[in-house]
Amino acid sequence: MELKQPYLLFLGDAADPLAAKVAQGITTWRPDSCLGQLRLPACNADVGLDDLTIEQAAQQGAKTLVIGVANRGGIISQDWISVLIDALEAGMDIAAGLHNRLNDIPQLVECAKRCNQELFDVRFPTQVYPVANGKKRTGKRILTVGTDCSVGKMYTSLAIEHELKQRGVAADFRATGQTGILITGAGVSADAVVSDFIAGAIETISPDNAAEYWDVIEGQGSLFHASFAGVTTGLIHGAQADALVLCHEPTREHMRGLPDYKLPDLSLCIQRNLETASLTNPNVKFVGVSINTSAMEEAQALAYMAQVEIDLGLPVVDPFRQGIGRVVDRLLEC
Amino acid sequence: MELKQPYLLFLGDAADPLAAKVAQGITTWRPDSCLGQLRLPACNADVGLDDLTIEQAAQQGAKTLVIGVANRGGIISQDWISVLIDALEAGMDIAAGLHNRLNDIPQLVECAKRCNQELFDVRFPTQVYPVANGKKRTGKRILTVGTDCSVGKMYTSLAIEHELKQRGVAADFRATGQTGILITGAGVSADAVVSDFIAGAIETISPDNAAEYWDVIEGQGSLFHASFAGVTTGLIHGAQADALVLCHEPTREHMRGLPDYKLPDLSLCIQRNLETASLTNPNVKFVGVSINTSAMEEAQALAYMAQVEIDLGLPVVDPFRQGIGRVVDRLLEC
Numbered sequence: 164m165e166l167k168q169p170y171l172l173f174l175g176d177a178a179d180p181l182a183a184k185v186a187q188g189i190t191t192w193r194p195d196s197c198l199g200q201l202r203l204p205a206c207n208a209d210v211g212l213d214d215l216t217i218e219q220a221a222q223q224g225a226k227t228l229v230i231g232v233a234n235r236g237g238i239i240s241q242d243w244i245s246v247l248i249d250a251l252e253a254g255m256d257i258a259a260g261l262h263n264r265l266n267d268i269p270q271l272v273e274c275a276k277r278c279n280q281e282l283f284d285v286r287f288p289t290q291v292y293p294v295a296n297g298k299k300r301t302g303k304r305i306l307t308v309g310t311d312c313s314v315g316k317m318y319t320s321l322a323i324e325h326e327l328k329q330r331g332v333a334a335d336f337r338a339t340g341q342t343g344i345l346i347t348g349a350g351v352s353a354d355a356v357v358s359d360f361i362a363g364a365i366e367t368i369s370p371d372n373a374a375e376y377w378d379v380i381e382g383q384g385s386l387f388h389a390s391f392a393g394v395t396t397g398l399i400h401g402a403q404a405d406a407l408v409l410c411h412e413p414t415r416e417h418m419r420g421l422p423d424y425k426l427p428d429l430s431l432c433i434q435r436n437l438e439t440a441s442l443t444n445p446n447v448k449f450v451g452v453s454i455n456t457s458a459m460e461e462a463q464a465l466a467y468m469a470q471v472e473i474d475l476g477l478p479v480v481d482p483f484r485q486g487i488g489r490v491v492d493r494l495l496e497c
Numbered sequence: 498m499e500l501k502q503p504y505l506l507f508l509g510d511a512a513d514p515l516a517a518k519v520a521q522g523i524t525t526w527r528p529d530s531c532l533g534q535l536r537l538p539a540c541n542a543d544v545g546l547d548d549l550t551i552e553q554a555a556q557q558g559a560k561t562l563v564i565g566v567a568n569r570g571g572i573i574s575q576d577w578i579s580v581l582i583d584a585l586e587a588g589m590d591i592a593a594g595l596h597n598r599l600n601d602i603p604q605l606v607e608c609a610k611r612c613n614q615e616l617f618d619v620r621f622p623t624q625v626y627p628v629a630n631g632k633k634r635t636g637k638r639i640l641t642v643g644t645d646c647s648v649g650k651m652y653t654s655l656a657i658e659h660e661l662k663q664r665g666v667a668a669d670f671r672a673t674g675q676t677g678i679l680i681t682g683a684g685v686s687a688d689a690v691v692s693d694f695i696a697g698a699i700e701t702i703s704p705d706n707a708a709e710y711w712d713v714i715e716g717q718g719s720l721f722h723a724s725f726a727g728v729t730t731g732l733i734h735g736a737q738a739d740a741l742v743l744c745h746e747p748t749r750e751h752m753r754g755l756p757d758y759k760l761p762d763l764s765l766c767i768q769r770n771l772e773t774a775s776l777t778n779p780n781v782k783f784v785g786v787s788i789n790t791s792a793m794e795e796a797q798a799l800a801y802m803a804q805v806e807i808d809l810g811l812p813v814v815d816p817f818r819q820g821i822g823r824v825v826d827r828l829l830e831c
Binding site: 298354442 | 628629630631632633687688689690691692693695696697720721723724725726727728729730731732734754755757758769772773776777
């Protein structure tokens with residue numbers, strides 16, 4: 164699966180900026196992939212791109228309309244569908260990471276077929292992946308892991324890719340979730356792969372490469388998440404990471420979705436991730452910690468991070484507040 | 498999914514007894530579920546049941562024809578299909594754990610529909626499972642784990658179930674692979690579940706139960722298998738096991754399918770399984786080790802097991818040579 168670029172980002176009737184966070188992510192990390200945004204009258208979000216009609220976007224060469232908004236109640240409204248049909252008829256593919264599939268809407272399927280365009284439901288893999296073979300691959304790999312789900316693994320991975328490229332180091336972000344796939348146009352939604360093939364899927368999206376090239380692989384879940392650690396384990400084994408970055412959100416009171424489960428101690432989390440990752444790469448090491456301190460005051464955040472840095476002996480940053488530079492320094496030293 | 502019993506076991510044109518090992522397993526562990534066997538002229542296997550025609554089996558009340566043989570080259574031959582059609586027309590369902598699906602053969606699908614019978618491809622889950630919630634369930638659970646794939650986890654689990662029942666302890670085997678499902682008529686093929694739902698599937702097949710009741714959950718893969726450890730991790734978390742039994746095959750030179758990977762040290766394997774299992778049940782403990790010594794001479798096997806017993810401080814048995822009694826003794830002591 165490879166989405167064609169450039170994109171027109173569909174913000175729909177986003178209730179607030181948070182509802183359009185997929186569009187915001189694409190705009191932040193791949194501004195050159197975005198021609199503009201398309202907003203319906205009720206839209207309360209704005210990612211700062213030019214507002215374009217379908218016709219204008221098509222004239223400027225848009226190849227894919229990306230649904231960059233979470234739809235309300237899981238229903239794709241008739242207002243949306245008429246826009247999507249216009250996009251197909253104007254020669255664009257459509258890509259979405261929604262729970263409900265574009266490919267389950269007969270009007271869209273029929274129109275896409277007639278217009279010879281594609282509908283990409285990036286949350287649902289269509290490719291058949293092999294069983295992992297565990298063989299050492301050439302090139303280098305860095306993987307983000309976490310204390311929990313949704314603690315900033317995608318953001319951290321994209322920041323690392325950006326920083327490496329800024330420094331002239333060859334690198335590519337490897338997406339393992341739907342938002343990451345929409346941002347880069349490729350990848351695999353790891354949690355939707357049949358479990359026999361998780362590690363194999365990650366081996367596939369991060370193949371042999373030049374010796375000095377870095378794959379920056381987006382992690383998923385947590386070894387300490389009682390619902391999703393299977394995904395995390397397969398992902399870690401398939402990644403064969405040379406370097407790991409631990410991601411954490413310090414204000415969370417329990418594991419996401421699991422009120423009975425506390426977050427793990429950071430040292431223990433580091434130890435377990437090293438144990439798991441060393442199966443397929445015995446030389447794996449941690450190169451830093453990425454803290455999402457968005458729920459903390461700055462002084463509190465800085466004090467917390469300074470303490471974690473002393474406790475763990477690794478560079479500790481909030482990539483949003485401070486950039487990921489110190490983690491990349493450590494990565495390139497190793 | 499629940500297969501109707503009793504069964505007629507189809508041995509087809511099994512090349513040798515090993516090709517009919519599914520039929521052998523069902524006969525060994527659920528003799529009361531089996532009315533007879535059906536063999537084609539070229540069959541070189543015999544599980545010791547009465548040879549019945551479709552007509553005889555139907556008259557005796559057979560409810561499901563179970564394909565108890567591995568087919569050659571993944572192709573279901575026309576010879577098989579005519580037998581399967583006869584079975585459907587005689588009022589039986591058909592169940593198989595093959596890689597290729599009964600439901601992909603138009604002749605069978607059409608016939609099953611016409612006869613109002615069902616085709617069960619037990620390798621492929623049709624049920625939608627929830628995300629695991631990690632909540633403590635009532636009842637007790639024992640899980641088999643392994644150093645590798647195919648080291649005797651199913652056999653050991655079935656032996657434990659049998660021994661518990663012999664002693665008057667309420668227990669049920671919970672199948673997580675296709676052979677186990679065919680033996681018991683229910684369960685989930687864990688490695689075929691979408692990875693987000695592995696732990697949830699295991700929670701589902703082992704629900705709340707009476708306080709003194711034992712679920713004996715069949716393990717899959719190994720935490721040390723670079724291809725399948727994701728499945729194993731999710732299975733362990735969903736099981737919330739109170740007790741674990743380690744299964745091992747001592748003569749194996751490398752992990753199954755992975756020539757570059759050695760088998761783990763038994764102590765390390767115990768430690769890692771306890772670490773993983775303790776996330777959802779902090780009181781988990783090992784109650785024994787089950788060794789498959791089929792490739793060893795008896796004297797060598799006994800000496801090996803005696804040494805492992807000294808090293809690990811747990812009852813060590815080959816359930817095929819010695820029965821699983823000493824492991825169940827330890828289980829019931831705890």
